[in-house]
Every structure is written in structure tokens, then in C-alpha cells.
Amino acid sequence: MELPLNLLEYLRFYLGLRIMGLANWTQEAMGTTILVKWWIQIIHYCPKRQVSTKICAVQAGACVDLFAITNEYTDLTSLKVLSVESGGSLFLYSNTDESTLPQDIYKMLKRPYAFGCVLRLRTSPEIKIADSYGHFFPDPQYMHVQHINCCDSFASYTYDFEFEKDSQFARKSRPPILQIAFKYTMIVHHGDTSDDASNSGSRSKFSVQRRLRVRTIQYNTTANIWDLYDFVDPDVVLTILVHQVILASLSDVVEARLWLHDWLAIFIAQYNKAYKNVRPADSGVSDIDVDFSNCSQLQPLAQLVFAFLVSPLLQVQDEHIHPDYQTYLQCLFSALEPASLRQAICPTLSSYSSLDTEAEVHQSLSRSVFTSERPIFLLDAYTDLLVYYLPTASPSIPFPPPRDCLLRSTVDRLKQERTLTPRLAFIHGARDDTTTFEKYLIEDRALDGTLLVGSIGFRSFLEEVRSRVAEFGI
Numbered sequence: 001m002e003l004p005l006n007l008l009e010y011l012r013f014y015l016g017l018r019i020m021g022l023a024n025w026t027q028e029a030m031g032t033t034i035l036v037k038w039w040i041q042i043i044h045y046c047p048k049r050q051v052s053t054k055i056c057a058v059q060a061g062a063c064v065d066l067f068a069i070t071n072e073y074t075d076l077t078s079l080k081v082l083s084v085e086s087g088g089s090l091f092l093y094s095n096t097d098e099s100t101l102p103q104d105i106y107k108m109l110k111r112p113y114a115f116g117c118v119l120r121l122r123t124s125p126e127i128k129i130a131d132s133y134g135h136f137f138p139d140p141q142y143m144h145v146q147h148i149n150c151c152d153s154f155a156s157y158t159y160d161f162e163f164e165k166d167s168q169f170a171r172k173s174r175p176p177i178l179q180i181a182f183k184y185t186m187i188v189h190h191g192d193t194s195d196d197a198s199n200s201g202s203r204s205k206f207s208v209q210r211r212l213r214v215r216t217i218q219y220n221t222t223a224n225i226w227d228l229y230d231f232v233d234p235d236v237v238l239t240i241l242v243h244q245v246i247l248a249s250l251s252d253v254v255e256a257r258l259w260l261h262d263w264l265a266i267f268i269a270q271y272n273k274a275y276k277n278v279r280p281a282d283s284g285v286s287d288i289d290v291d292f293s294n295c296s297q298l299q300p301l302a303q304l305v306f307a308f309l310v311s312p313l314l315q316v317q318d319e320h321i322h323p324d325y326q327t328y329l330q331c332l333f334s335a336l337e338p339a340s341l342r343q344a345i346c347p348t349l350s351s352y353s354s355l356d357t358e359a360e361v362h363q364s365l366s367r368s369v370f371t372s373e374r375p376i377f378l379l380d381a382y383t384d385l386l387v388y389y390l391p392t393a394s395p396s397i398p399f400p401p402p403r404d405c406l407l408r409s410t411v412d413r414l415k416q417e418r419t420l421t422p423r424l425a426f427i428h429g430a431r432d433d434t435t436t437f438e439k440y441l442i443e444d445r446a447l448d449g450t451l452l453v454g455s456i457g458f459r460s461f462l463e464e465v466r467s468r469v470a471e472f473g474i
Contacts, residue, residue: 061116063150064088065108068324069099076327084331085137087117087149091420092328100421107419114184117148121159124177126169133158133243135335151184154419156337158243169221179216186211225274229295235338238304242333242341245308249330253316257309257447264305265468271298272469288469290462300346303443306461307346307365310445332383340418344382347440352376355397355405366443366458378407381440385411385422388437391429400426 065088068074076090083090089108093099119136121129121144129144134157139145146157169176186209222228241260248256268290275294292298308314312321313329333341349362351374359374369377375393379386387407389399401408415422427437438444443458 061149062086066090067093067101067105069093069096069101071095071322073322074324076324080327080331084135084334087135087137087151087155089135089335090328090331092324098423100423103421107421111152111154112186113150113152114148114186115150117151117182117184119146119148119157119183120144120181122179122181123161124174126164126173127161127176128164129159130162131160131244133160133247133334148184154337156239156335158239160240160244171223175218175220177216177218179214182213184211184213185209226295229271229274230297232295232297233338234297234300234304235342237301238308238345239338239341241305242308242345245314246330246334249314253314257314257316260305260309260314261465262468264302265465266472267301268292268465269469269472271295288466290466290469302462302465303365303458304342304346306458307442309447309461310442310457311345336382340382343380346442347379347381349440350378350380352378352407355401355407358406358410364443365441367438367441376401376407378410379437379440380414381422382418383420383422384436384440385414385424386437386440387411387424387426388434389426389428389430393428393430399428 136146136148351359353359377388445457
């Protein structure tokens with residue numbers, strides 16, 4: 001079908017809103033009068049002018065992306081709500097010299113988008129939706145119906161479930177079912193549909209399609225706790241925890257940290273209790289297992305929780321952490337899919353024996369990795385990519401790495417795969433400041449984020465958790 005004029009007008013307005021946040025937000029206007037023309041257009045298009053401007057903007061179909069290039073305080077906390085609930089994003093750059101803004105805008109405009117989306121999730125009667133998280137706007141009338149003005153294939157939405165009545169499924173009940181319905185509009189490009197492409201207008205090349213996708217998923221149940229542990233996805237567990245903690249931190253960061261600490265202790269206590277119930281009588285397990293040594297799927301969990309606790313997002317009154325940066329992290333973490341979120345919270349450290357030979361991916365994020373014989377490291381922290389040469393690296397190894405090596409190809413691939421463009425830095429331990437690299441060695445940090453002299457931060461944390469579990473009588 002051809003685009004009707006009113007829809008064309010709507011799309012021009014809609015796409016204009018996606019970039020107007022950048023065009024009208026000047027340095028002089030920050031913190032005072034922001035996007036005046038934008039607000040006027042919102043009110044003009046809003047059918048319900050009695051409601052708040054935020055709701056008005058969302059109902060008008062606006063998707064707001066905010067771009068801030070500043071190291072000054074701009075109170076992004078007050079601005080983020082409109083961006084989050086309209087399905088938009090928030091970007092923060094400390095300065096123009098190191099800003100990846102042009103690349104991020106290019107990636108944003110290059111991706112295909114779905115508009116006017118409606119997301120609904122239904123469950124079988126034994127379970128119910130306890131909470132939902134993501135950059136959307138809840139329907140004011142219907143439960144568990146979310147409106148998303150704009151999204152792409154990277155968008156991620158999280159649901160938390162609980163039992164409706166009992167704490168388990170009945171033995172003879174049917175397997176639980178989830179049904180996801182997603183309704184959205186796409187602008188489809190058909191290319192040149194006529195022989196005389198020069199005389200054919202843009203209307204013959206594009207059409208608007210309203211689509212509905214429905215997926216029904218049936219899950220298996222088990223009465224064995226070990227089956228459950230074996231199929232746990234630690235990235236998904238972390239994602240749910242991050243959403244819950246972000247929500248709690250808006251009221252009290254200290255309480256949110258305590259809740260997360262207690263959650264891990266309770267989970268480890270339950271794990272140890274389950275292990276005691278199934279272990280052989282002569283196994284002689286005396287210590288509390290805080291490393292999940294009997295379940296490989298759970299083993300990353302303690303490190304992920306520790307990494308989240310020492311992240312800038314959960315630091316309390318740290319003068320070195322900008323308040324707007326914490327707001328930016330809230331928006332970033334709440335939008336990432338599980339694998340990317342894990343990368344952003346707990347970086348991946350890989351070593352290279354040469355520029356063309358990757359040696360291994362290290363499980364530890366501490367200075368102990370420097371005892372390795374490999375001279376080169378690649379640290380992937382999602383928003384940052386750091387290539388680090390040991391001070392003892394051979395002078396014959398080119399620095400920085402040339403374009404035609406495996407290491408540089410890996411870096412380029414990671415940059416292309418991200419929704420945003422990570423900052424890239426090359427650091428040589430013999431002559432450069434290594435602070436940027438060392439701040440990501442999270443296992444060397446205390447819970448308040450300070451850097452420790454020895455590699456005792458994470459192990460001390462586990463000992464604290466072990467003591468906490470012992471209080472539960474395990």
C-alpha cells in the first residue's frame with residue numbers, strides 16, 4: 001500500500017523527534033530551557049492535553065533519544081524518564097575529543113526499526129507475572145500490556161514470574177506455557193518497482209506494514225533441584241537482579257546493596273542445603289561451598305554479583321563518580337540483553353601469545369593474570385575495549401597492533417557488533433598510564449570500589465558471604 005499523507009506527516013514528525021534531542025540541546029540550554037520547540041510540537045500533536053507532558057509525549061508516539069556531551073552536572077535523572085518510557089536511549093559523552101557520537105548516530109539511523117509496538121505476555125494459570133522491566137510504557141487499562149513507540153532487534157525486555165498459589169507445579173498438571181504477542185509497524189523498502197525508476201516517486205518504493213507475531217512456548221518441569229541448577233542461565237539471573245536493584249536504588253542505594261548481598265547469601269545457603277540432602281553420608285563436606293563447585297552453571301554467579309556491587313552504579317557518595325554517569329548506567333543496563341549486560345558489568349579478559357594467536361580467556365579479573373607468559377591482553381567491557389601490553393612485552397611486537405592482525409580484526413568485529421561504539425584504547429605498561437586498565441580488575445577491589453594492594457577483594461567478599469550463610473545454620 002502507499003503511504004497516506006497523514007501517515008507520512010506522522011512519520012516525518014516521529015523521525016524528527018529522534019534527532020531533535022540532539023539538534024536543539026545546546027550547551028547554554030542544559031539544565032534550564034531544553035527543547036522548547038520540541039515541547040511545543042508534542043503539545044500540538046497530543047490528543048490529551050490534560051495529562052502530563054511525559055504521558056502526552058508517549059501517547060503522541062514520540063521516541064526520545066537524549067545525547068549529552070558534557071562533564072557538567074545536567075540532572076539527567078529528571079530527563080531520563082521521557083527517554084526510557086518512550087522506548088528511546090540516553091547517551092553520555094564526557095567531551096567531544098573522545099566522543100563516539102557520530103558513530104552512534106550512524107548506527108542508530110542505519111538499523112531497521114519497528115514503530116507503534118504493543119507487547120503482551122500471557123501465562124498458564126499456575127504462574128503469574130510478578131514484574132516487568134524495560135524501556136516501555138505500561139498500558140493504563142490492561143495488565144501486562146506494554147507500549148513501545150520504537151524498538152530494534154537489540155531491544156530487550158525482562159519479566160519476573162512467581163507461582164500463583166503453591167510453590168511448585170502439581171505433578172499431574174500440564175507443562176507451563178508462555179505466549180508472547182508482539183504487534184508492530186514496519187516501513188518496508190521494495191526497491192525500484194518500475195522500469196522507469198526516475199519517474200517513480202518514493203511512494204512506490206516504500207510501504208507500511210502492520211504485523212503481528214505470536215509465539216507460544218511450552219516448558220518442562222522437574223522435581224529435582226539439581227536439574228534446575230543445571231539449566232540456570234547466570235546471565236539471565238544477573239539481568240533480573242540488575243533490574244530489581246536499579247529499581248530499589250532509586251529509593252536507597254545502601255538498602256539496594258544490602259539486599260543484593262543478602263540475596264547471594266540466601267541463594268548459597270539454599271544451594272548448600274540442597275547439596276547436603278543429596279550428598280553421600282561419608283562425603284565429609286565441612287566447609288560451606290561459596291564457589292558452587294558442584295554446578296558449573298552457577299559458578300560465575302558470585303563473581304557477577306560482586307562485579308555489580310563494585311560497579312560505579314552502586315557506589316555511595318563517591319566524589320569521583322559523576323551523578324549523571326550513574327543515571328546513564330541505569331539507562332544502559334536496563335536496556336541491554338543478558339549477554340551484553342554481563343559484558344558491561346563483568347568484563348572479559350583474553351590473552352594473546354602473539355598478535356595473531358589468542359591464548360585463552362581468563363576467568364580471573366585480578367593482577368594475577370599478569371603472571372601469565374602471554375604479553376598482550378584484550379579487555380572487553382562493552383563500552384570500552386582496551387588492548388594492554390605487559391611492560392615485559394618484546395620490543396619486536398608492533399605497538400599499537402597493525403590492522404592486518406587477528407587482534408585488530410577482533411577489535412573491529414566487536415566494535416561493529418555493538419549497539420553503541422565502544423571507546424578503544426591501546427596501553428603499553430612500560431610507558432603509559434595503566435589506571436584505565438586496572439580499574440576493570442574488579443577482583444582487586446573492595447566493596448566500596450577502592451583499589452586494594454593485594455588480590456584479596458573478591459576472596460574477602462566470599463568469606464563474608466560464607467560467614468553470612470553460617471548465620472542461617474548451614
